[in-house]
Amino acid sequence: MTNSDTRFSGKTVLITGGTSGMGFSTARRFLDEGARVVITGRDRGRLDEAVEDLDGGDRVLAVRGDSADPNDLDTLMARIQETYGRLDVVFANAGVSSFQPIGDVTEAEFDRVDGINFKGVYFTVQKALPLLVDGGAIIVNASWTLHRGLSGSTLYAATKAAVHGLTRALAAELGPRRIRVNSVSPGYIATAMFHDAVSVEDHEGIVANVSAGRFGTSEDVSGAVAFLASDEASYVNGQDLIIDGGLVSSIAA
Template sequence: MSAGDNYRMREFDGKTVLITGGGSGIGLGAARRLIEAGANVALAGRSTERLEQAAKELGGKDHVLTAPTDVSDLGDLDRLIAAIRDRFGTLDGVFANAGTGVAARTAELSEADFDRVIGTNLKGVFFTVQKALPLLADGSSVVLNSSWTAHRGMAAGSLYGASKAGLPSLTRSLASDLAERGIRVNTVTPGHIHTEMLEAITGSDEVREIFRSQVALGRLGRPDDVADAVLFLLSSRSSYITGQELVIDGGLVSCVPS
């Protein structure tokens, strides 16, 4: 192990990070990286089964708190924060990662679709941060998870894209609001990341190949591609970065594949 690796293994010792949508995909990848770096993690998600499996994958519950949570339900968020207070006392970071979507053309979307997607992706993110504020230590870090669809329109993604487009703006306002406490707020914006959610959206290897072909770097992203950026933004190594959006998409938004 190099000196740099040894530093990274220690940099989150004694710190606690809340991850919503932590049972799989990007959230689970971030949890794995944080535990490797010494953190305690509080994993929130809708599926009790997924959370329990995640805790097993992360090596048991010595450093993991699991809390079934629907982030669109403020009562659930209150119970989540109370559980973190009882177990760990304070928070040093939040990764507001929970998200949901519906792939449908505009004329096909219902009010229930609207309420579910906006309730999770925008309302849920806002109130996750708000409810966490009493536990967040001064000088801590918050990371929100947006999407490439905030920057590039997709016929079947109007509702999802709109819900995610609000997060970079929310990031800038929260960064201004919380700066007096030294709390930094930033956004990661993933592209095509190979997760269970992407598999559900694409439905087949053929469609996933179309997605891959849109990426300048020629591959789908991995959860760890995003998790490594989240780890950086939650750490002291990004201590002079706030109010920013980091796009992690292999060039999907900005580059035409050759």
């Protein structure tokens, strides 16, 4: 049986968007299991707070930057190379929500959301590959909206479909290096981003559609990411793991 305290001992994990929510929870999970963790975020103050809360000492590196900016990504990879010299796991997590009818989507909003949710993921992976060891793992944060239509989510859902398409293609392309590439598709996860996008008045109606009868937690997602990054998932590749309490596949009683 694997000792979960040391499952990732000696390994280096990059988590984009690691200052809160699913990214922060995943950073804590990997630290608890022995990894060195690199987190990114656009706000220096929030990064500093996250580092303090994680309390990982020299096993935590925080790099300020925008995942939608390839120059910032170049700086990030240079810092990782200088500090740790390699990557074993990449969790391309940074993303934003955007929900409105298609007629209300402006070109500026399209560029903003696509820049972070798709372009940012694409170039995070591209620029991380020279540092990622053969036999490493990449996990991309997608969305349950890959699998079930949601009114008002055309822009958001399209970017998340794009990153899962990227996941499948990368799994094929990186096969010769034994790098596994998978995505996770969270359902309604109780993060700050979720609460910003969904009013309290809508909570009861949303939960009524979830067979598990509750919102998910960031820990629900971080556990799945850790599994996909681990040797236990050595034959899982090019897949999307839905973490939604049954929202997509079941009808709540």
